[in-house]
Amino acid sequence: METGILELYVLGDISPQEKLQVEEMVAKHPLIKAELEEIELSMELFAQENAIEPNEALRSRILNSVLTNFNDDSTFSTVANKIEDNVISLPAAKSSSFYKYAFAACLALLLASGVALISLYGKLQDSYTQIATLQTNNQHFANQVNFKEGELQVLRDTSFKFLKLQGTAHSPDAGLTVAWSPARKKVWIDLRSLKMPVNDSTHQYQLWALVGGKPVDLGVFDKTADSTDMKEMKSTALADAFAVTLEPKGGSVSPTMDQMMVVGKF
Amino acid sequence: MSRKQKISLSEEELVLALRNREKIAIEALYDMYSSSLYGVISRIIIDTPTSEDVLQETFVKIWHSFSSYSTEKGRLFTWMINIARNLAIDKLRSKDFKNQNKNQELENNVTSIDEQINTIYKPELLGIKDLVETLKPEQKSILDLVYFKGYTHVEAAEELGIPLGTIKTRLRMAIQQLRKHFN
Numbered sequence: 001m002e003t004g005i006l007e008l009y010v011l012g013d014i015s016p017q018e019k020l021q022v023e024e025m026v027a028k029h030p031l032i033k034a035e036l037e038e039i040e041l042s043m044e045l046f047a048q049e050n051a052i053e054p055n056e057a058l059r060s061r062i063l064n065s066v067l068t069n070f071n072d073d074s075t076f077s078t079v080a081n082k083i084e085d086n087v088i089s090l091p092a093a094k095s096s097s098f099y100k101y102a103f104a105a106c107l108a109l110l111l112a113s114g115v116a117l118i119s120l121y122g123k124l125q126d127s128y129t130q131i132a133t134l135q136t137n138n139q140h141f142a143n144q145v146n147f148k149e150g151e152l153q154v155l156r157d158t159s160f161k162f163l164k165l166q167g168t169a170h171s172p173d174a175g176l177t178v179a180w181s182p183a184r185k186k187v188w189i190d191l192r193s194l195k196m197p198v199n200d201s202t203h204q205y206q207l208w209a210l211v212g213g214k215p216v217d218l219g220v221f222d223k224t225a226d227s228t229d230m231k232e233m234k235s236t237a238l239a240d241a242f243a244v245t246l247e248p249k250g251g252s253v254s255p256t257m258d259q260m261m262v263v264g265k266f
Numbered sequence: 267m268s269r270k271q272k273i274s275l276s277e278e279e280l281v282l283a284l285r286n287r288e289k290i291a292i293e294a295l296y297d298m299y300s301s302s303l304y305g306v307i308s309r310i311i312i313d314t315p316t317s318e319d320v321l322q323e324t325f326v327k328i329w330h331s332f333s334s335y336s337t338e339k340g341r342l343f344t345w346m347i348n349i350a351r352n353l354a355i356d357k358l359r360s361k362d363f364k365n366q367n368k369n370q371e372l373e374n375n376v377t378s379i380d381e382q383i384n385t386i387y388k389p390e391l392l393g394i395k396d397l398v399e400t401l402k403p404e405q406k407s408i409l410d411l412v413y414f415k416g417y418t419h420v421e422a423a424e425e426l427g428i429p430l431g432t433i434k435t436r437l438r439m440a441i442q443q444l445r446k447h448f449n
Contacts (some may be wrong), residue, residue, distance in 0.1 A: 026340070047305060067289065
């Protein structure tokens with residue numbers, strides 16, 4: 001007892017073997033037990049004197065953790081969480097700048113493609129106009145080719161007869177060539193050979209066929225400054241002679257004899 | 267102060283209730299001893315969140331290993347303060363805690379140093395004044411190291427530069443002074 005081992009026992013500053021020895025002694029000797037208890041009590045009171053009241057909130061936290069067995073709550077310390085937060089925040093900052101640049105690039109691309117689209121649209125419209133012009137031209141040429149083919153047919157066809165109409169006393173310089181096929185009942189006039197003054201807007205020239213002494217209307221035509229084509233007139237199977245008179249616009253039912261320009265007989 | 271009156275039981279009633287694993291036992295245990303145990307723990311670990319964790323671990327361990335306590339071995343508090351002291355020292359020596367201390371920011375150190383050196387009036391230390399007069403300064407510093415900070419008497423001898431025999435004598439003298447004081 002005098003060695004101070006009881007004090008060291010209470011202070012927890014003792015080896016396991018010594019601890020067992022003290023517990024054995026205490027169990028055997030009530031006097032030693034009383035001495036030990038007195039030391040313990042005074043140390044307990046000393047600890048009470050040095051007590052520090054923990055935070056109020058700690059009471060329910062600790063009681064809950066004891067009663068629900070969550071005894072390893074403490075491994076999740078707040079410091080560890082803070083470190084984790086830092087790690088997460090770094091890549092987030094990186095990726096946000098990436099998206100910023102990506103967005104800018106997208107905008108630039110969008111603008112560029114918009115400009116390209118507008119210029120392409122203009123070119124497309126030009127092309128449409130050109131195509132329309134070409135189609136009109138093409139149509140025009142096709143018509144012309146058809147017409148020329150018709151003219152050529154007249155020249156090649158041996159059934160056509162050509163008659164040169166001579167000027168009358170009223171207009172001695174006038175002249176016109178007429179082609180007629182009795183078999184095909186077709187009549188053409190050659191405007192290139194037409195030698196007559198240009199008619200005004202209220203008059204037209206009219207072609208007549210004389211059949212058995214009676215005039216038959218074969219249609220009207222105009223003399224213009226640059227008329228060079230051949231023109232197909234109304235058809236007739238019979239004709240003794242052809243004549244042209246100047247008539248009011250649209251033609252007359254019967255010829256005005258004093259306005260006869262040319263005449264010719266077979 | 268909204269909390270109801272603290273629960274207090276006699277030590278026999280408390281031990282019995284703890285054996286029967288009654289809910290009231292752990293509440294009474296907390297109300298009666300948490301401040302004494304926290305006084306020891308917070309002297310070993312200055313960082314408040316960590317010392318609170320250790321207090322929690324202490325109560326969990328008391329509750330789960332209560333079957334290893336017997337009244338023959340001594341008073342309940344002696345057994346409990348050993349658990350608290352050992353857990354606190356284990357925490358202090360653990361790898362986690364050492365790393366945490368290394369990584370402490372300057373700001374935190376400034377506040378914790380402030381806390382250590384300032385002399386705020388603490389009402390819970392009111393009774394100490396009598397004790398300071400009862401205990402000689404050299405007795406008090408030895409008790410502080412061994413009882414509160416968990417030094418062995420060998421470590422205390424090295425720390426204070428005093429022969430081992432003197433340490434033992436001073437410890438006995440200090441405790442006898444305390445016995446006189448409390449009687």
